[in-house]
Amino acid sequence: MPKYFFDHHSNTSIEIDDDGIDLPDVDAARRLALEALGQSVLDGAPRSLMGRLAIEVRDPHGPILRASATVVLEERFEAVPQTKGCLTVRDRQI
Numbered sequence: 001m002p003k004y005f006f007d008h009h010s011n012t013s014i015e016i017d018d019d020g021i022d023l024p025d026v027d028a029a030r031r032l033a034l035e036a037l038g039q040s041v042l043d044g045a046p047r048s049l050m051g052r053l054a055i056e057v058r059d060p061h062g063p064i065l066r067a068s069a070t071v072v073l074e075e076r077f078e079a080v081p082q083t084k085g086c087l088t089v090r091d092r093q094i
Contacts, residue, residue: 004029005058006036009068010044011051017058026064033057033067041071 001022008015023029033055040053054068 002059006033007056008040009054009056029057030065037067037069041069
């Protein structure tokens with residue numbers, strides 16, 4: 001069974017997978033890369049981790065695929081008090 005390595009990339013760091021995992025084929029590696037990417041997004045949510053995340057998959061000969069996502073968190077419809085007692089709504093991107 002081929003061995004695949006899953007390196008995790010974020011805006012601030014790269015975690016190199018030195019151990020790897022034996023998988024039956026590249027399709028299994030592709031599925032696992034997408035699952036790992038989704039988990040990375042979820043793991044970053046409590047810390048408001050935003051930006052680009054990626055999982056680069058390598059075999060012993062080098063990179064074979066990269067799954068990536070850009071995470072943007074937007075707060076919308078913030079009520080802003082006006083001087084005459086009215087409220088307006090504005091968009092705010094953080």
